[in-house]
Amino acid sequence: MRIGITGSEGFIGTAFRRYLTALGEAPVICPRSAFEFPAEMSAFCGQCEAVVHFAGLSRHADGEFLLDTNLRLTAALIDGSKASGSRAHVYLASTTHEQRELPYHESKRRSRRMFEDWAAETGNAYTTLLMPNAFGPYARPFFNSAVSTFCYLAAHGQTPERIDPAELKLIHVRTLCREILRIVRRNEPGITAAEIPHEYEIRLDQLWQILIRWRKQLASGEKTVPATPFETDLLETYFSYCE
Numbered sequence: 001m002r003i004g005i006t007g008s009e010g011f012i013g014t015a016f017r018r019y020l021t022a023l024g025e026a027p028v029i030c031p032r033s034a035f036e037f038p039a040e041m042s043a044f045c046g047q048c049e050a051v052v053h054f055a056g057l058s059r060h061a062d063g064e065f066l067l068d069t070n071l072r073l074t075a076a077l078i079d080g081s082k083a084s085g086s087r088a089h090v091y092l093a094s095t096t097h098e099q100r101e102l103p104y105h106e107s108k109r110r111s112r113r114m115f116e117d118w119a120a121e122t123g124n125a126y127t128t129l130l131m132p133n134a135f136g137p138y139a140r141p142f143f144n145s146a147v148s149t150f151c152y153l154a155a156h157g158q159t160p161e162r163i164d165p166a167e168l169k170l171i172h173v174r175t176l177c178r179e180i181l182r183i184v185r186r187n188e189p190g191i192t193a194a195e196i197p198h199e200y201e202i203r204l205d206q207l208w209q210i211l212i213r214w215r216k217q218l219a220s221g222e223k224t225v226p227a228t229p230f231e232t233d234l235l236e237t238y239f240s241y242c243e
Contacts, residue, residue: 003184004028004048004088006077007055011139012093012131012173016052019177030055034080035073041080048088050184052129053077056107059143063103070107071114078118089125089187090115091180096130096169096195119191126191129180132198136173136233137240146204147237154211155241165205169198172233200230211238218242 003020007013008029020027028047034040035055045051055073060066074092081088092115094108112128119126135145141152147170153160171179179196188194210231214224226232 001185001187002026002028002047002049004030004044004051006030006051006053006073007093010054011136011144012134012176013054015136015173016054016177016180019174019181023181035076038076038079038083041076042083045077045080045086045088046084048086050089050091050187051077051081052091052093052180052184054093058104060103067103067107067110070104071110074111074114078114081118081124082122087124089127089184090119091127091129091184093180094128094130096132096198098130116191125187125189127183127188128193129183130193130195131176131180132169132171132196134171134173134176135237137237139173139237141241147207147234148241150204150208150211151234151238152241154208154215155238157215160208163205163208165203167201167203168207169201170230171196171199174233175199200233202230207234210234214238 003025005013005017005027008017009032017027017029028044030044031040034044053074056070057066077090081090092108092111094112095105098105098108115126118124133145135147139145139148141149146168150160176196183194214235217224224235226235
């Protein structure tokens with residue numbers, strides 16, 4: 001199956017591209033310029049049997065700009081699919097928090113409706129991927145997730161301005177990539193949604209306590225030994241900011 005990826009430069013898009021490559025797949029990468037040049041987008045869509053649409057802004061100071069940008073990217077992909085006559089199954093990377101009233105979440109809801117209307121019109125298959133918060137090595141701190149931010153701060157001897165006892169429902173990006181590929185290979189027909197279950201639950205203040213313990217151990221020359229599968233994945237993430 002020829003799997004296309006938009007947004008392959010982002011945290012999850014990069015991880016998914018590398019995951020496919022490690023499995024011997026040759027993903028079709030959508031260049032950023034394709035969203036500005038219809039012929040490029042049409043050429044990209046024409047090569048794919050499935051497209052996982054990660055491209056978009058998740059944060060921006062201007063909410064209207066974020067919303068408009070994400071809807072423009074969705075429209076460009078739909079237009080490219082129509083122009084090429086592609087029969088590719090499209091998968092929109094969305095979030096389990098899709099119903100929140102923020103511009104990012106609105107962009108996901110409206111993109112979902114746009115893709116569903118396109119699929120109903122063309123007969124293409126379409127799936128919304130409802131994803132929990134992902135974490136893993138080299139995620140962008142202060143941008144991708146609280147986990148990456150807290151790991152970065154701990155690794156650099158800093159302290160968060162605020163630590164809420166918020167409950168986090170998380171998935172390691174490696175597990176997320178595996179689940180996305182499983183859904184893509186299943187290739188369920190029609191207009192569907194697939195909710196990917198979270199892998200771990202932890203409060204933010206508890207996560208910070210683990211990181212502080214590791215920071216102290218490393219400073220004193222002690223060996224850090226993860227006690228749970230979550231701590232194993234968290235330690236890998238933490239070490240990525242210690243380099």
